[in-house]
Amino acid sequence: MSRLIAAAAIRGANGVVAQASQELEAAIAAYGPDKPVAFPNTAYYLPVTLGFMGHRVERLADLRPVIKHAKELLHPVPQQRLWLPYLGETLDSGVATLLAEEAIEGIRFVRGEEPQKIQAGTDVEGADDSGLYTLNGPIDDVQLRSWGIQLVDGRMPGFAAIVGAAKSNEVAVKIVRELQQRGILVFLSGNVNGRSIIDQLLEEGVQLGYDTYTVPFGRDTISAIYALGFAMRSALTFGGMKAGQARDLLLYNKYRVFAFVLALGEVDDLKYATAAGAISYGFPTIADTLIPNILPTGVTQYEHVVSMPFDEIPGANDLERAEKLVQKCIEVRGVKVKISKVPIPVAYGSAFEGERVRREAMRIEFGGRASSCFEYLRMLDPDQVEPGKITVVGPGLDGVADGGALPLGIVVDVAGRKMQKDFEPVLERQIHHFVNGAEGVQHIGQRDITWIRISKTAVAKGFDIRHLGEIVIARMLSEFSAIVDKVQVTLYTGKAEVEKTMALAQAAYRDRNERVAGLTDESVDTYYSCTLCQSFAPNHVCIINPERVGLCGAYNWLDCKASHQINPTGPNQPVPKGMCVDPVRGEWDNVNDFVYRHSNQSVSRFTLYTMMDAPMTSCGCFECIIMLIPEANGVMVLSREDPSMSPAGMTFSTLAGLAGGGLQTPGMMGVGKYYLTSKKFIPADGGHRRIVWMSSVLKDSMREDLQTMFSSIGEPDLMDKIADETVATSVEELLAVLEERGHPALTMDPMF
């Protein structure tokens, strides 16, 4: 906590509490202690006071205990030489300030001074004949409910309490428009040297009021208390909390109400004090002047106070600076703004995902045999990503003949508070689905084997290269708002540019491959679960460790980790390993617990490194089955794609019926095919040397990876020693082949 801010806030609090105390006693002297005090059209009395103290203010005298409490919260202004913790004192002062401010507003109502009227001129809409414009005062309960529901259900992303005056009228209008555009509710109050943003907006003919989501409270800082009263009442209404549960009410606001204070112009003591009050709600303050930042987070979710001196914001002009300022506010509070409709000239939806664009119908293609095409998603610092920006570098469609091709590089930059480098590939793979959703656009492949076609019809409707960017941005934000805050897309279509950026992308792909290869079971302390398949195999749980993909092959450890971030209540949950029960067989106590609890208490143990003792259950979507062939002292691996008879005397479908349905069957296990290239392939049972038979489609499709794996364990010839359906479909045939080829399994220890 900055000493300067602390000192200012404490000074501000002392001042306003003294003022409230004086005004109260004067009012009691003038109107008597029993004079009713009330905000109009609300059942929440003075709401901030009600929330903090559980105290109902109905008459002037009821304010006395409030002021008394506020005074108890005051602290002396810290001495120059004292450097320590001011956070507690500052927050106390903030609360004292809010109580005092609300008391003052209550007294003003008694005196008939609220809602404030300002001289706006007769030409201002809403002003009376003498040019007086009545400000709003506190929000009534009916409006509170209507907006409250929208804040709770997420239709309204949050609210901004603007205090002060903008650099110019133009900037004031721009700021408010930017907020309105995003559906953010705007509360206005305060002034700088007598000028308020309210004046600025009225002068520019901006309509204020409930209908336009911009509510003018008053021309002084004190009236900003209505914004905090609004927040308190919405917590009381929608949070199910009782008056006086101050801590719960504040936490509710912190986690569920995405609000922030935007201080425009010079920040005086009272503004600091009020901002300190807002911080206790978890609402950060962003100032457009130079003040000390309070970046470390704690009370608010992210930073407490952020200074962004207006003239130093990079931008071509003030309007751009205003836009960036609003963008910063949104980031600091973590307000999520979604794009509900994909803004492209063709239809969009999952119905179009499977659609193909045939050569005759095609206007242009990128990739395939015709040109090179890649897509690359990377995480950047927030400052380096300009939200929603799409840049096309290189020639457009026009110069290309019908059915022709262009090279294409799609570089997607994302930034987000919860984004992690590890999620890059997970998000990148989604580009395929996203782009495919557009009518008349076909997307195949990924990374540097991407292949995109756009149909003539789509181009005729106005679809252009930049729309690929629109799709990616809109969908990223709507699907992954949990981890992605902003996205920009650059589309390269010039040969030289594509080649240059593709080299960057390829380096990143290599890094990722290495990273995944380096990701071992030992290097993490948490595995992930997947229970997606419980819809048809009720007792099945996949435990996914870095070195084994889910048995359907669709989910690896990183996918699950990202999926959990995106959808914390979803089917992928973290499973901390816990204590190791058996390092050889791969058994951990927490894994056992987790599986027991999530398998309807039907599976109590679960090992990761053997198929002979409590192996993972099999749901039914496994890509391969591995099964013990006792006569051969090894296992066979049968692929789903292999219809032939296996040496076990059964085909895949018969075996699948035996193994599936969430059963735990020692000697038999469903796996994803990439498990075959894992170092943790049934290590406790002897690993790859146990493979005596394997469907030839597996050999063919993964030859290179398998070969590398086999060589690494010192068995470079293993591939040739392993039988397949072309040479053995019975145990007798299998044994003969193994003998003849000198398979290592024959001389290994018995498997059980």
Added chain:
Amino acid sequence: MPVTVEVPTEKWAGKVIEVKLGATKEEGGSRAGTVTVGGETTLPFLTFEGGIPNQPVVAAEVWDVEPADWSPVLLEAWGNAVKDPVVWAQQAAALGAKLIALKLRSTDPDGQNASPAEAAATVKRVLAAVDLPLLVYGPGQAEKDNDVLVAVAEASAGERLALGLCEQSNYRTIVAACLGNGHVAIGRAPIDVNMQKQLNILMSDMGLPLDRILMDPTTGGLGYGIEYTYSVMERLRFGALQGDRMTQLPLINTVGEEAWRQKEAKAAEGVPEAWGDLAKRGLSWEMLTATSMLEAGSDIVVLRHPNSIGIINGVIAKLMGR
């Protein structure tokens, strides 16, 4: 020789959460009494293993417009009542329904497209005419459901209505409306234990206490997937009794809607003669669907045929040993 046989009994650790519907005058509403469902500490009707403090109840389905697509059997049985939700609800109450499930079909954007305000007024009229707790359903189209239910929730604040349907893709607004006005929310998942649990988590994460949520597991009609529903309900209830909190909510089944949707309950012509009389057949279809759901653990069955109300009440009483 006398033989003593000891009946093996199961002791469960968990308990279904009790959900109270309706609010009396003292509680801020206007109902004559409230209906509480849930609270079981045993499997359906196995009273020798645990308690069933609240027996399952029958809700009668009432529409705010004459249902054009209902089986003629139903329309005939209700007669003119279907022309006015107030009369309809009163008759259903007289027949022994414990709850009224009011479907605001008039607000369907593809139909009459009545306004949320009109719908809220209808709910008030029905509340004024019968003193049973109400379940209120929107037209079944997400956006309109939200508009309508928000208006209803506000107009009838404090009545502790049950509002539906919340689904994973659309629950936030309805839950918010319940939060702000003291109502109960009904959450529906597509016959899937984990999705039902997830929906419960999502709804309660918004701050709605679990004792204000009902689970609708999606009902498959007899012959049309009833076994899936049965098995999902069974698993949810096992989970509840084993202590899994997110499955411990009372279950509600829209039996009438599913049973009367099927050909067997609707077709008079072009079906084998052995199927017999349509009126009887339709009624049986609904009753069998209802009894199966009750056996699977249903706490509220929503029925359509006037005769089903009394019959199913009787079935429940017998199963409860009363």
